[in-house]
Amino acid sequence: MPEFRQNLATREWVIIARERAKRPEQYKVVTARPAPPPFSEKCPFCPGHEEQTPEPHLVVPNGGPWKIRVVPNRFAALAPELSPDRHRMGRYLFAEGYGIAEVVIETPRHDLSIATMRDETVASILDAYAERYRAIAHRPAINLITIFRNHGPLAGTSLEHPHSQIIATPIVPPHVQDPINNAHAYFNNEGRCVFCDILTEETDVKVRTIEETEHFLCFVPFAARSPFETRIYPKRHWGAFSGTTPEERRDLGGVLRRALGRIHRALNNPDYNFIIRSAPIMGEDVRYYHWYILIVPKVTTPAGFELGTGIYINTSVPEDCAALLRDTEPAAIAEA
Amino acid sequence: MPEFRQNLATREWVIIARERAKRPEQYKVVTARPAPPPFSEKCPFCPGHEEQTPEPHLVVPNGGPWKIRVVPNRFAALAPELSPDRHRMGRYLFAEGYGIAEVVIETPRHDLSIATMRDETVASILDAYAERYRAIAHRPAINLITIFRNHGPLAGTSLEHPHSQIIATPIVPPHVQDPINNAHAYFNNEGRCVFCDILTEETDVKVRTIEETEHFLCFVPFAARSPFETRIYPKRHWGAFSGTTPEERRDLGGVLRRALGRIHRALNNPDYNFIIRSAPIMGEDVRYYHWYILIVPKVTTPAGFELGTGIYINTSVPEDCAALLRDTEPAAIAEA
Numbered sequence: 001m002p003e004f005r006q007n008l009a010t011r012e013w014v015i016i017a018r019e020r021a022k023r024p025e026q027y028k029v030v031t032a033r034p035a036p037p038p039f040s041e042k043c044p045f046c047p048g049h050e051e052q053t054p055e056p057h058l059v060v061p062n063g064g065p066w067k068i069r070v071v072p073n074r075f076a077a078l079a080p081e082l083s084p085d086r087h088r089m090g091r092y093l094f095a096e097g098y099g100i101a102e103v104v105i106e107t108p109r110h111d112l113s114i115a116t117m118r119d120e121t122v123a124s125i126l127d128a129y130a131e132r133y134r135a136i137a138h139r140p141a142i143n144l145i146t147i148f149r150n151h152g153p154l155a156g157t158s159l160e161h162p163h164s165q166i167i168a169t170p171i172v173p174p175h176v177q178d179p180i181n182n183a184h185a186y187f188n189n190e191g192r193c194v195f196c197d198i199l200t201e202e203t204d205v206k207v208r209t210i211e212e213t214e215h216f217l218c219f220v221p222f223a224a225r226s227p228f229e230t231r232i233y234p235k236r237h238w239g240a241f242s243g244t245t246p247e248e249r250r251d252l253g254g255v256l257r258r259a260l261g262r263i264h265r266a267l268n269n270p271d272y273n274f275i276i277r278s279a280p281i282m283g284e285d286v287r288y289y290h291w292y293i294l295i296v297p298k299v300t301t302p303a304g305f306e307l308g309t310g311i312y313i314n315t316s317v318p319e320d321c322a323a324l325l326r327d328t329e330p331a332a333i334a335e336a
Numbered sequence: 337m338p339e340f341r342q343n344l345a346t347r348e349w350v351i352i353a354r355e356r357a358k359r360p361e362q363y364k365v366v367t368a369r370p371a372p373p374p375f376s377e378k379c380p381f382c383p384g385h386e387e388q389t390p391e392p393h394l395v396v397p398n399g400g401p402w403k404i405r406v407v408p409n410r411f412a413a414l415a416p417e418l419s420p421d422r423h424r425m426g427r428y429l430f431a432e433g434y435g436i437a438e439v440v441i442e443t444p445r446h447d448l449s450i451a452t453m454r455d456e457t458v459a460s461i462l463d464a465y466a467e468r469y470r471a472i473a474h475r476p477a478i479n480l481i482t483i484f485r486n487h488g489p490l491a492g493t494s495l496e497h498p499h500s501q502i503i504a505t506p507i508v509p510p511h512v513q514d515p516i517n518n519a520h521a522y523f524n525n526e527g528r529c530v531f532c533d534i535l536t537e538e539t540d541v542k543v544r545t546i547e548e549t550e551h552f553l554c555f556v557p558f559a560a561r562s563p564f565e566t567r568i569y570p571k572r573h574w575g576a577f578s579g580t581t582p583e584e585r586r587d588l589g590g591v592l593r594r595a596l597g598r599i600h601r602a603l604n605n606p607d608y609n610f611i612i613r614s615a616p617i618m619g620e621d622v623r624y625y626h627w628y629i630l631i632v633p634k635v636t637t638p639a640g641f642e643l644g645t646g647i648y649i650n651t652s653v654p655e656d657c658a659a660l661l662r663d664t665e666p667a668a669i670a671e672a
Contacts, residue, residue, distance in 0.1 A: 002413055002433025004507060005425075011510050015433055017413040077338055077353040077649045091537040092558045097338025097351055148640030156639025167641050171340060174347050175646020178514055201427045222428045275644035296643060303492025304484030305503050307632060308611035310511020313413045 005223040008201075009186075009194045010179040014223045015313045024316055024324040027227045027299040029268040033152065036111045036160050045069075045161035047108040057102060057135070058128055067121075068128050069105040073165065076101035084141040084170035100136055100168040104128055109335070110161050113151065114257055115264035116334035117162075123253030125164070129276070130249065132166055133242040137281050142168045144176060144280050147241065152271025154298040172280045180279065180289055187288035195290030199233055208322040211258060215251045218259050220322040226300050227316035228267065228325070230259055232293040239279035241291045256293065261330025263297055269331075271298040341559040345522075345530045346515040350559045351649045360652055360660040363563045363635040365604040369488065372447045372496050380410075381497035383444040393438060393471070394464055403457075404464050405441040409501065412437035420477040420506035436472055436504040440464055445671070446497050449487065450593055451600035452670035453498075459589030461500070465612070466585065468502055469578040478504045479616050480512060483577065488607025490634035508616045516615065516625055523624035531626030535569050544658040547594060551587045554595050556658040562636050563652035564603065564661065566595055568629040575615035575625045592629065597666025599633055605667075607634040 003016050044052035047064070053071040060068040078099025086095045106125050107117065114122055129147050136145055149164035150157035186194040202208055202219050210218045210230065218232045232255055234248065244252070256274075263272065273296050279289045306312050339352050380388035383400070389407040396404035414435030422431045442461050443453065450458055465483050472481055485500035486493035522530040538544055538555050546566065547554045554568045568591055570584065580588070592610075599608065610631045615622055642648050 001418065002415060004431040004433060006429040008428055013507050013509050015413045017433075020411055020413060075356055077351045077356060079338060082337065089558075090541060091533055092344055093342040095340040097340055097353075144645070146641060146644045148644050150639045154637065156637045156642075165641070167645075169645070169647065171349050171647070173349050173646050174514065174518075178510065182510075197427055205426060222425075273640035273643050275640050277644060294644070301490065301492045303486045304609035304611050305482060305501070306492075307609050308482045308484050308613060308630070309480070309503075309505070310509050311505065311507070 007221065007223040008198055009183055011182050012223070013311050014225050015311060016317060017313050017315050018317060020315050021317055021320075022315060024227065024320050025266070027267055027270075027297075027316065029270050029299075032268050038109055038111045040110045040160070043110055043161050045105045045159070045163060046110050053103075053105075058131060060124060060128060064108065066108065068107070068124060070128055070132055070166075071103050071105065073101035073103050078167065078169065095170070098141065098170055100139070100142065100166070102132060102166045104132075104164045104166065106162040106164060107335075112162050112335055113260070113264070114149070114162070115260040115269075115331045117257060118333055118335045119250075119254040119257050121253075121335060122257045123250045126244070126249040126252055126256075127246065129164075129166065130242055130244060133240075133278075136166070136168045137242065139168075141170045142281060144169050144172045145278060147276040149274045151273070152298070154271035155273045176277075176280075183290075184288045193237055193288055193290050195233060195292065196237055199235060207319045210262065210322055210325045211255060213251050213255055215248045216255045218255055220318045220325070222318060224314055224316075224318040224321070225312035226296060226302075226314055228263060228297045228299065228321045229318075230263065230295040230325070232256065232259060232295070234291065237287070237290055238284070239286050239289045239291060240284035241276050241278045243284055243291075258330045259295060259325075262325045262328045263295070264331040266324055266328040267297060267299060272296060273298070343557065343559040344534055345519055347518050348559070349647050350561050351647060352653060353649050353651050354653060356651050357653055357656075358651060360563065360656050361602070363603055363606075363633075363652065365606050365635075368604050374445055374447045376446045376496070379446055379497050381441045381495070381499060382446050389439075389441075394468060396460060396464060400444065402444065404443070404460060406464055406468055406502075407439050407441065409437035409439050414503065414505065431506070434477065434506055436475070436478065436502070438468060438502045440468075440500045440502065442498040442500060443671075448498050448671055449596070449600070450485070450498070451596040451605075451667045453593060454669055454671045455586075455590040455593050457589075457671060458593045459586045462580070462585040462588055462592075463582070465500075465502065466578055466580060469576075469614075472502070472504045473578065473617050475504070477506045480505050480508045481614060481617070483612040485610045487609070488634070490607035491609045512613075512616075519626075520624045529573055529624055529626050531569060531628065532573055535571060543655045546598065546658055546661045547591060549587050549591055551584045552591045554591050556654045556661070558654060560650055560652075560654045560657070561648035562632060562638075562650055564599060564633045564635065564657045566599065566631040566661070568592065568595060568631075570627065573623070573626055574620070575622050575627060576620035577612045577614045577627045579620055579627075594666045595631060595661075598661045598664045599631070600667040602660055602664040603633060603635060608632060609634070
């Protein structure tokens with residue numbers, strides 16, 4: 001029997017199409033991407049090519065030339081020298097494309113991915129995110145900072161070298177604000193953070209848990225929109241990623257690496273996006289919103305119904321996807 | 337200079353990345369899909385294979401066996417024999433997958449598409465949509481009817497035979513309801529329907545118009561989320577597609593065919609989705625909401641930023657896309 005399931009936080013619904021559901025292992029990528037070389041002469045992010053990127057905002061040193069570099073995005077869709085003021089163009093609103101776009105070059109090695117890095121390396125990347133988040137948050141016209149990673153062409157990137165991105169905008173759009181308003185309404189009704197309640201529910205029933213650590217719960221959400229959607233929620237209530245402690249980021253380095261490592265092995269290195277969602281700036285200590293990581297493997301294609309209604313038809317069962325990931329050994333670490 | 341633009345109706349923002357924008361003709365599909373045969377022995381929708389689909393709800397007769405068939409979707413994600421009641425599963429809400437899913441087989445010819453049909457054929461398809469819409473709307477537990485078309489694998493279909501779909505749900509999700517609430521707030525402030533105001537603005541400035549007819553305006557929206565996004569708005573204010581007159585549907589048949597015909601020729605037959613958006617059932621005569629058609633050619637891939645914020649980075653300029661489509665002769669009609 002197909003079923004509707006509601007995302008408790010956003011109030012959006014999905015359809016779990018049990019009749020049409022494939023077995024989870026059928027979502028495996030059939031033609032694996034060729035393994036990249038450890039160094040590429042043509043890659044602007046590989047060591048020795050530092051002059052091909054703008055002046056870095058942050059360089060994390062290493063025994064070698066560098067461990068992590070954070071640079072302005074050379075092909076940025078937004079620019080910090082513009083104005084955040086809104087104007088009217090006829091009946092419409094527009095603004096100059098003010099904002100910040102940075103690229104986090106995660107490692108000198110062209111062939112790694114978070115799934116195959118050492119946990120300490122992933123934790124250092126998270127430290128770099130947090131440092132840049134805090135620096136960018138000081139700009140008065142910036143209201144939202146989104147950290148994300150695109151892995152592979154179906155996830156919207158053609159650049160192979162391991163990297164993630166930080167985009168900061170003056171605008172908090174409805175897509176972000178509406179779920180926050182829902183969370184606020186939930187808090188006013190129930191007296192508790194909706195994300196904390198989801199954590200309690202998932203810890204009670206355990207059927208969608210992939211892994212639990214001291215500080216984090218990694219699970220497939222009840223109302224997953226697509227096969228193998230994965231979430232990582234911090235157990236400690238806080239609105240923004242920037243409020244994590246170094247100790248929490250050490251823990252998260254392992255949780256994130258293993259989550260992506262399980263997806264890597266179970267699905268044969270699929271393309272994916274991950275996003276770190278935080279409350280808007282200056283609302284990081286709100287009691288009703290909770291930062292989290294969303295991982296979306298790109299193994300299905302949304303169609304007209306999804307586009308038209310926002311109701312995703314998920315042709316997998318979240319509990320089955322969680323069971324498969326829980327039972328999968330993460331991919332081997334390729335970093336020395 | 338990049339710019340933020342706001343969708344007046346939904347309040348969502350896009351980034352028009354002028355610096356990164358390609359010329360519109362660069363979105364042309366490079367490797368064209370092979371032309372399908374007029375009849376396929378393996379196709380369940382081709383004439384002579386009627387026993388492969390469930391009993392039809394509607395058959396539009398022709399000189400031949402039939403002109404259009406509307407059948408229940410054999411692989412439906414929803415089923416009419418289930419219950420629309422919501423239940424709790426722990427802290428979450430769920431419901432049986434009650435709903436209606438029908439397939440509109442648009443023509444006996446396997447090789448046509450709306451872009452290559454005669455205008456009268458497209459008008460007959462629109463008549464079939466309207467007839468089924470009105471029949472389904474009588475069911476008391478149905479609250480939303482979405483009509484859509486998936487063209488090609490990037491749009492989520494593997495079935496080549498020309499078809500569209502109708503899905504009716506008991507649920508009106510936030511993705512649909514939130515823009516309606518925005519339109520309501522706009523109406524309360526301004527005293528006018530926001531869609532009527534968009535029509536006035538577009539008719540005033542004309543820079544994004546593709547075609548204007550007696551009853552419709554076809555244009556690229558100011559805040560298009562992706563290259564060649566196209567909208568068709570009825571000039572007469574009404575909340576739902578089912579309220580169209582036969583005369584309006586004759587006109588719309590030509591407008592829709594030419595819009596898709598221009599996209600077909602300009603972009604070399606790209607995959608696309610179109611969606612007919614209507615107000616929920618029993619709200620079809622509201623003064624603040626207006627039905628419309630949204631066409632989305634699948635020529636770019638949304639990435640983590642789009643997924644995380646709902647702010648789409650459009651690497652084309654809406655005015656340039658409109659100019660190219662306006663100047664493109666629609667694809668040749670392949671129907672005798």
